[in-house]
Amino acid sequence: xxxxxxxxxxxxxxxxxxxxxxxxxxxxxxxxxxxxxxxxxxxxxxxxxxxxxxxxxxxxxxxxxxxxxxxxxxxxxxxxxxxxxxxxxxxxxxxxxxxxxxxxxxxxxxxxxxxxxxxxxxxxxxxxxxxxxxxxxxxxxxxxxxxxxxxxxxxxxxxxxxxxxxxxxxxxxxxxxxxxxxxxxxxxxxxxxxxxxxxxxxxxxxxxxxxxxxxxxxxxxxxxxxxxxxxx
Numbered sequence: 001x002x003x004x005x006x007x008x009x010x011x012x013x014x015x016x017x018x019x020x021x022x023x024x025x026x027x028x029x030x031x032x033x034x035x036x037x038x039x040x041x042x043x044x045x046x047x048x049x050x051x052x053x054x055x056x057x058x059x060x061x062x063x064x065x066x067x068x069x070x071x072x073x074x075x076x077x078x079x080x081x082x083x084x085x086x087x088x089x090x091x092x093x094x095x096x097x098x099x100x101x102x103x104x105x106x107x108x109x110x111x112x113x114x115x116x117x118x119x120x121x122x123x124x125x126x127x128x129x130x131x132x133x134x135x136x137x138x139x140x141x142x143x144x145x146x147x148x149x150x151x152x153x154x155x156x157x158x159x160x161x162x163x164x165x166x167x168x169x170x171x172x173x174x175x176x177x178x179x180x181x182x183x184x185x186x187x188x189x190x191x192x193x194x195x196x197x198x199x200x201x202x203x204x205x206x207x208x209x210x211x212x213x214x215x216x217x218x219x220x221x222x223x224x225x226x227x228x229x230x231x232x
Contacts, residue, residue, distance in 0.1 A: 099138060106154065
């Protein structure tokens with residue numbers, strides 16, 4: 001599903017240039033659950049942003065579902081992203097003025113899904129995370145764990161091919177963190193491809209493969225079930 005070839009990303013200021021990603025080569029298969037780990041500043045979030053089509057690399061190739069997308073326009077990437085990728089963030093990123101069901105429905109609104117179909121899909125997504133009885137509540141009326149469940153529901157409501165999770169358990173206690181990991185495993189069994197950044201070795205071990213990063217490079221690509229391809 002995802003193939004990165006010699007991918008590089010640099011950020012320039014007036015006086016210096018910083019290399020965020022240095023010749024990254026990576027292959028993620030459809031249906032695979034991959035954890036990305038490493039110290040702060042190692043390039044994890046940059047890698048996630050490029051794979052999630054939020055940012056673009058300065059050089060190298062990014063293949064998504066058999067198509068090289070590195071040279072596509074920003075509008076094309078926006079359309080490709082909203083049709084194929086769901087996001088889960090550490091800070092939930094819910095809209096306080098909207099109800100739970102309205103937050104979950106947002107990706108479907110962007111896709112132009114009809115009202116009746118939105119209602120059915122939102123109900124299904126909330127059932128997956130066990131929040132059917134909280135549909136009319138506002139985010140501030142929920143616990144942190146419940147808010148992250150809403151974020152998970154929002155990420156999957158449009159049946160994305162890829163779920164990008166940036167520290168999805170980072171703001172949760174142990175029990176709620178374990179619940180989120182169980183939900184991600186359920187989604188993987190249902191066919192989703194998952195790319196997750198985490199600092200937790202226990203949560204990283206739930207993945208099929210752990211990618212370790214340091215100074216913008218992949219320094220270890222450790223398979224649990226699948227053979228990794230750090231060098232394609």
